Amino acid sequence: xxxxxxxxxxxxxxxxxxxxxxxxxxxxxxxxxxxxxxxxxxxxxxxxxxxxxxxxxxxxxxxxxxxxxxxxxxxxxxxxxxxxxxxxxxxxxxxxxxxxxxxxxxxxxxxxxxxxxxxxxxxxxxxxxxxxxxxxxxxxxxxxxxxxxxxxxxxxxxxxxxxxxxxxxxxxxxxxxxxxxxxxxxxxxxxxxxxxxxxxxxxxxxxxxxxxxxxxxxxxxxxxxxxxxxxxxxxxxxxxxxxxxxxxxxxxxxxxxxxxxx
Amino acid sequence: xxxxxxxxxxxxxxxxxxxxxxxxxxxxxxxxxxxxxxxxxxxxxxxxxxxxxxxxxxxxxxxxxxxxxxxxxxxxxxxxxxxxxxxxxxxxxxxxxxxxxxxxxxxxxxxxxxxxxxxxxxxxxxxxxxxxxxxxxxxxxxxxxxxxxxxxxxxxxxxxxxxxxxxxxxxxxxxxxxxxxxxxxxxxxxxxxxxxxxxxxxxxxxxxxxxxxxxxxxxxxxxxxxxxxxxxxxxxxxxxxxxxxxxxxx
Ligand SMILES: Nc1ncnc2c1ncn2[C@@H]1O[C@H](COP(=O)(O)OP(=O)(O)OP(=O)(O)O)[C@@H](O)[C@H]1O
Ligand SMILES: [Mg+2]
Numbered sequence: 408x409x410x411x412x413x414x415x416x417x418x419x420x421x422x423x424x425x426x427x428x429x430x431x432x433x434x435x436x437x438x439x440x441x442x443x444x445x446x447x448x449x450x451x452x453x454x455x456x457x458x459x460x461x462x463x464x465x466x467x468x469x470x471x472x473x474x475x476x477x478x479x480x481x482x483x484x485x486x487x488x489x490x491x492x493x494x495x496x497x498x499x500x501x502x503x504x505x506x507x508x509x510x511x512x513x514x515x516x517x518x519x520x521x522x523x524x525x526x527x528x529x530x531x532x533x534x535x536x537x538x539x540x541x542x543x544x545x546x547x548x549x550x551x552x553x554x555x556x557x558x559x560x561x562x563x564x565x566x567x568x569x570x571x572x573x574x575x576x577x578x579x580x581x582x583x584x585x586x587x588x589x590x591x592x593x594x595x596x597x598x599x600x601x602x603x604x605x606x607x608x609x610x611x612x613x614x615x616x617x618x619x620x621x622x623x624x625x626x627x628x629x630x631x632x633x634x635x636x637x638x639x640x641x642x643x644x645x646x647x648x649x650x651x652x653x654x655x656x657x658x659x660x661x662x663x664x665x666x667x668x669x
Numbered sequence: 670x671x672x673x674x675x676x677x678x679x680x681x682x683x684x685x686x687x688x689x690x691x692x693x694x695x696x697x698x699x700x701x702x703x704x705x706x707x708x709x710x711x712x713x714x715x716x717x718x719x720x721x722x723x724x725x726x727x728x729x730x731x732x733x734x735x736x737x738x739x740x741x742x743x744x745x746x747x748x749x750x751x752x753x754x755x756x757x758x759x760x761x762x763x764x765x766x767x768x769x770x771x772x773x774x775x776x777x778x779x780x781x782x783x784x785x786x787x788x789x790x791x792x793x794x795x796x797x798x799x800x801x802x803x804x805x806x807x808x809x810x811x812x813x814x815x816x817x818x819x820x821x822x823x824x825x826x827x828x829x830x831x832x833x834x835x836x837x838x839x840x841x842x843x844x845x846x847x848x849x850x851x852x853x854x855x856x857x858x859x860x861x862x863x864x865x866x867x868x869x870x871x872x873x874x875x876x877x878x879x880x881x882x883x884x885x886x887x888x889x890x891x892x893x894x895x896x897x898x899x900x901x902x903x904x905x906x907x908x909x910x911x912x913x914x915x916x917x918x919x
Contacts, residue, residue, distance in 0.1 A: 527765075535724050536762035540776050540824075541751040543744060 427627070428619045434545045435553050435619075443543075448551035456517050456552070457559030463516060464563045465570045467508050472496060472571030475504070476578045480585070490589035494597030496575040501602035505568035506609035507654050510617065513560060514646035518621040521552060522642035525625025526635035534626070549622045556614040564610035568603070601665035609657055616653060617646045673736060675700040675832060675864045676721060676754075681730035683716060690716050692888035694730070698832075703858050703865040705875045707910060708885030714868045715759055717885070718834045721866075722754050723747040734832075752780075755830035759837050759868075761821035763809040769796070769820050770805040776828045795827040796820075798853055800846060815842045822850065826857060832864045833857065839874045851877040872911060884910060 438444075479492050525548060528534050534544050572594075579585040624642040628634045674697035681694040690713040698704050708714045719725045720732060723739055731738050739750050763772050773792045782788055796802055799819040809817060818841065825833055835854065839847040851874050857863040869875055875882065875896070882899045884892040884907060892899065892907050899911060909915070 531765070532758055532760070532762040533764055535719075536758060536764070538724060538744070538747075539722055539751055539756045539758075540779060541748040542779055543748070 424623075427623055431545070431549065431619055431623055431626075432615075435549050438543070438546050438550050439554070443546045443550065444554065445547065445551055448547070449554045452551045452555035453558055456513075456555045457562060460513055460516055460559070460563055461566060463512050464509050464567045467512050468500075468505065468567035468569075468571040469574035471504055471508060472500060472574040473578045475499065475571075476575040477583070480579065480583050489583075489585050490593050492575070492579050492583075492585060493590040493594035497572050497594045497598045498602055500568045500571040500575075501598065501606045503654070503658065505571060505606045506564050506613060507650065509560065509564045509567045509610065510613035510650035510654070511647055513556075513563065513613070514617050514621075514650060515643055517556070518617050518642045518646045519639050521618070521621040522625040522628075523635060523639045525622060526628030526638040529626060529628045530631050530634055544626065549618075549626075552622065553615075553618045556618040557611060560614035560617075561607045561610035564606050565603075568606055599665075605661050605665050608661060609654065612653065612657060613650050616649050620646050620649060672700065674698055674733075675735060676866075677731075677733040677736075678717075678721075679731045679733070681717070681720060681732070682728045683713070683720070683725070684728055685716070689888055691727070691730075694885070694889055696883055696890055696893070698864060698866060699881075700864055701858065701862050702880040703854065703867060703878050705879040705882045706866060706868045706885060707870070707875065707882060708868075709910075710870070712885050713888060714885055715836055718756065718836055718866065718868060721834060722751050722756055753830055754832040754834065755825045756834040757818075757821050757825045757836055757838055759840075760814075761809070761817040763817055763820055763824070765809045768806050768808055769801065769812070772809065772820055773823045773827050776824060780828050791827055792823075795823045798826070799823045800849060815846065818842065819846070819850070822853075826853075829857065829861050829863060832866075835865060835867045835869075837868055837870070839869060839871050844873075847871065847874060848877075850874075854878045872913075 476492055476496055479495050480489060483489055483491055483495075525534075528537075528548075534548075537544055537547055576587075576590060579590050580587045621642045624638040624645070628638040630637075676696075676698040678694060678696045678698075681691045682689075683691040694713075694717060696704075696706075706714055706717070716725065720727055721734075723742055723744075727740060730740070732740050734750055734754065737750075739747065742750065763769075764775065767775065770789075770792050773795055774788050777788050777791060782791075792805070793802070796805065799822050801816065801819050801823065804812070804816065804820075809820065812820065818838065822835075822838060825835075838854065839850050842850065854865060854867065855878055858865060865878075867874070867878055879896050881895055882892070883890050884899075886892075886906060892902065892904070899907065902908065902911075
């Protein structure tokens with residue numbers, strides 16, 4: 408009975424959370440369509456989020472591509488299928504690894520920063536000061552961040568995929584001795600435009616997830632510095648889990664439109 | 670028929686976490702007057718001010734601003750009210766990602782002023798009014814408490830609203846700066862006909878700026894009247910507050 412009550416309470420909390428995210432999303436969309444976009448702030452955020460995250464995304468993509476190549480090669484070599492390494496890496500990078508790695512890195516780097524900044528503004532009454540000056544916090548803080556994420560994350564996904572495949576190519580041909588033309592030919596043959604679409608679509612969706620959760624955490628922060636710390640940790644944890652979980656469902660769903668391996 | 674109050678608060682009730690903070694608080698504020706709100710620390714004065722611009726919603730009661738009941742307003746509807754009613758927060762609430770000058774320029778830019786020269790001139794004039802010339806380029810974290818308060822004051826008056834809510838504008842300031850702030854509050858009223866509510870513990874400031882005084886005690890308005898009436902009152906609660914006595918034995 409107690410267990411049931413606890414489950415009920417957890418479910419209710421979860422629904423409330425989803426409701427708050429939905430409310431924030433609808434307020435953001437309405438603000439954009441009412442023409443309350445602040446271009447200057449948006450560009451500033453793009454440089455912050457997009458430009459500043461490149462290094463970490465590229466490094467993550469490259470080393471994951473490299474290690475994945477090595478492992479695939481070791482296994483495939485036993486079956487004499489070394490030249491199949493190329494397409495395996497490129498399809499996996501486009502469909503799964505590129506978007507997920509980018510999502511996780513952006514959640515850690517940008518999600519944390521956003522929730523900490525908004526959380527600090529909340530607990531030091533700067534959000535109230537904005538409201539008191541008749542500036543809606545969603546217009547001023549959330550919309551520029553949301554637009555910047557929508558622009559930046561898909562591009563970062565592309566970058567991650569590109570550098571992952573590049574690293575894979577280098578490792579396969581220079582270190583493991585796979586023939587360059589075999590690698591490239593098989594890669595072209597088995598990689599479709601759909602695979603890249605899928606990565607980019609996932610990038611858009613992860614951008615929405617991360618920005619909504621991080622802003623929600625920041626705007627609901629309370630209890631001073633401790634509360635800001637809590638909001639930041641929660642933003643990163645919830646964003647990362649949401650990226651991983653939604654990725655599974657997105658893969659299943661998008662596979663209907665962009666079937667793999669046909 | 671008497672003139673309609675600029676702000677009329679009726680039977681406000683607010684509870685936070687089981688603690689009753691306001692229990693039927695009613696207070697009219699006439700157009701163009703300066704009302705000083707006195708009360709014990711932790712009595713709910715700041716909480717009350719937050720209700721007047723819709724930063725908090727009361728549990729019951731009504732708040733009329735120029736006859737409009739704002740208690741049911743949405744965040745967007747409140748924007749019009751907030752352009753009319755400005756607030757100086759107790760601890761400043763400056764934007765810490767902006768310099769002093771950018772903080773003061775913020776309301777001007779939000780009201781659509783695009784001309785950089787006009788903004789710079791108004792910012793300088795307003796900073797001079799609060800004796801903060803020469804600190805334009807500092808960040809708020811590098812200011813003293815009193816300086817932060819004065820910048821917050823400058824931000825609230827740079828594009829003067831019709832009503833200004835001051836939350837302890839002179840607390841933590843030296844007597845000389847306090848006096849210039851008191852004069853500033855008076856001048857805003859005289860020259861721009863601003864209606865003001867000043868929350869303070871500072872009786873000097875109270876006598877200087879008040880047209881009318883209200884004393885908040887136990888969640889209600891315990892006293893409401895002129896400075897003269899306050900001075901002549903024989904009521905022990907009022908006397909203790911005005912003369913600064915606690916009922917503790919030595
Ligand atoms: N966000 C909040 N959460 C919980 N309690 C609160 C909150 N804000 C205010 N309170 C409580 O409300 C009461 C009134 O606080 P308020 O800040 O209005 O006092 P005040 O009259 O402005 O005091 P002071 O003169 O010291 O500024 C206090 O007991 C305070 O603890
Ligand atoms: Mg206070």
